[in-house]
Amino acid sequence: MTRSALLVLADGRFPAGGHAHSGGAEAAVKAGRIRDAAGLEAFCLGRLHTTGLTAAGLAAAAALGHDPYELDAAADARTPSPALRAASRRLGRQLMRAARATWPGPGLDALAAAFPRGAHQPVVLGATARAAGRGPEDAAHCAAYETAGGPATATVRLLGLDPYQATAVLARLAPVMDEVAARATAAAREGVDALPAASAPLLDITAEQHAAWPVRLFAS
Amino acid sequence: MHLDHGHTHHGSVSADAHRPDGTRRALRIGLGGPVGSGKTATVAALCRHLRDTLSLAVVTNDIYTREDAEFLLREAVLPPERIQAVETGACPHTAIRDDISANLEAVEELEDTVGPLDLILVESGGDNLTATFSRGLVDAQIFVIDVAGGDDIPRKGGPGVTTADLLVVNKTDLAPYVGSDLGRMARDAAEQRGDLPVAFTSLRSAEGVGPVADWVRERLAAWTALPAPTA
Numbered sequence: 001m002t003r004s005a006l007l008v009l010a011d012g013r014f015p016a017g018g019h020a021h022s023g024g025a026e027a028a029v030k031a032g033r034i035r036d037a038a039g040l041e042a043f044c045l046g047r048l049h050t051t052g053l054t055a056a057g058l059a060a061a062a063a064l065g066h067d068p069y070e071l072d073a074a075a076d077a078r079t080p081s082p083a084l085r086a087a088s089r090r091l092g093r094q095l096m097r098a099a100r101a102t103w104p105g106p107g108l109d110a111l112a113a114a115f116p117r118g119a120h121q122p123v124v125l126g127a128t129a130r131a132a133g134r135g136p137e138d139a140a141h142c143a144a145y146e147t148a149g150g151p152a153t154a155t156v157r158l159l160g161l162d163p164y165q166a167t168a169v170l171a172r173l174a175p176v177m178d179e180v181a182a183r184a185t186a187a188a189r190e191g192v193d194a195l196p197a198a199s200a201p202l203l204d205i206t207a208e209q210h211a212a213w214p215v216r217l218f219a220s
Numbered sequence: 221m222h223l224d225h226g227h228t229h230h231g232s233v234s235a236d237a238h239r240p241d242g243t244r245r246a247l248r249i250g251l252g253g254p255v256g257s258g259k260t261a262t263v264a265a266l267c268r269h270l271r272d273t274l275s276l277a278v279v280t281n282d283i284y285t286r287e288d289a290e291f292l293l294r295e296a297v298l299p300p301e302r303i304q305a306v307e308t309g310a311c312p313h314t315a316i317r318d319d320i321s322a323n324l325e326a327v328e329e330l331e332d333t334v335g336p337l338d339l340i341l342v343e344s345g346g347d348n349l350t351a352t353f354s355r356g357l358v359d360a361q362i363f364v365i366d367v368a369g370g371d372d373i374p375r376k377g378g379p380g381v382t383t384a385d386l387l388v389v390n391k392t393d394l395a396p397y398v399g400s401d402l403g404r405m406a407r408d409a410a411e412q413r414g415d416l417p418v419a420f421t422s423l424r425s426a427e428g429v430g431p432v433a434d435w436v437r438e439r440l441a442a443w444t445a446l447p448a449p450t451a
Contacts, residue, residue, distance in 0.1 A: 013318065019311055020306075020315065020322060021309065022309070090325070093325060094321035094322060094325060214286070
């Protein structure tokens with residue numbers, strides 16, 4: 001299948017609900033942990049090596065066609081924060097809607113039927129890459145890119161950060177994204193039990209706090 | 221890739237006029253317009269006007285709080301389970317136009333949990349004059365402006381003013397105090413909109429929303445008169 005399908009899927013304008021989520025950046029901005037481009041870069045670097053690696057592994061495994069029930073349970077086990085679990089399933093459902101309209105087929109229909117309340121987003125992402133004719137490496141790259149891309153655009157909106165600087169951060173992190181995607185794909189080829197389980201406890205804690213804020217710009 | 225056009229629906233993927241079980245879904249009407257023009261007040265007044273004869277629900281798209289949803293709850297215009305708030309990540313126009321997935325989730329969830337529904341009102345967060353709803357989300361849209369925002373807004377045009385299915389010019393009671401010329405607004409609106417309707421409202425009285433409610437009832441009658449969907 002075509003390489004351009006990957007660009008369609010990875011495009012920030014792909015209508016799958018991501019624009020309303022900051023990937024933890026809103027809480028980090030409020031706490032003063034992200035104040036500028038350097039802070040954004042450090043935040044994204046940490047996120048890539050932890051939740052990004054875990055998400056990329058799940059996405060790669062789903063793109064390989066591993067059992068979605070096993071993968072969804074693996075995602076649950078790797079997502080201790082109830083707020084992030086809910087956000088991941090909601091985003092999974094929103095991505096599924098966009099994916100089925102974009103690359104219709106029996107694989108995605110079956111996954112949607114199996115998880116009417118939404119499977120975890122990385123699992124749906126991998127299944128979507130598969131439906132688009134792309135393999136586990138591409139699915140993992142998408143997951144890694146989203147891991148940094150979400151906080152970057154959110155920080156532009158939250159801090160008024162110079163958009164050129166934010167984009168330069170993403171470009172500087174590109175080799176890290178490649179490395180994370182490669183590790184995730186290698187693990188996914190070994191099977192579900194070999195999937196990475198790296199986590200970022202501070203992201204879990206601040207996600208729970210953020211979910212209780214009465215006033216916020218982003219859903220997570 | 222195998223393209224299976226006969227695939228079954230588990231949740232619709234676009235603006236299908238029917239629900240997964242083959243029944244007709246609710247009519248969806250979007251309300252957009254600048255901050256402070258009276259979108260939420262119009263929604264509240266519509267709910268009070270229509271709730272005794274129609275099964276209603278509301279989706280709000282707040283910009284950074286749950287203020288609009290909470291206003292509707294506080295005013296008790298509908299039971300809380302009939303009001304859903306969608307978060308928009310600082311981009312209210314994105315959530316109603318470019319990426320409608322969260323709003324589609326909300327309208328479908330309302331139909332699932334409190335349906336069957338006749339009508340769902342989708343209220344946008346306050347935005348600018350270019351904000352319009354996707355046809356994938358709503359069947360018709362109302363653009364709400366007010367006289368205090370300046371009587372030159374209809375002349376300025378923009379997609380909301382020129383293309384909305386109904387333009388509401390609200391707060392007409394304030395016109396004398398802010399120096400707005402209602403006649404000029406009506407003439408400019410007619411010039412921009414051709415045959416599309418304009419309603420002048422003041423929500424100070426309970427009956428003020430009447431012209432909007434009448435228009436909604438007409439749309440609903442047209443919606444239910446469409447041939448029954450095939451399951």
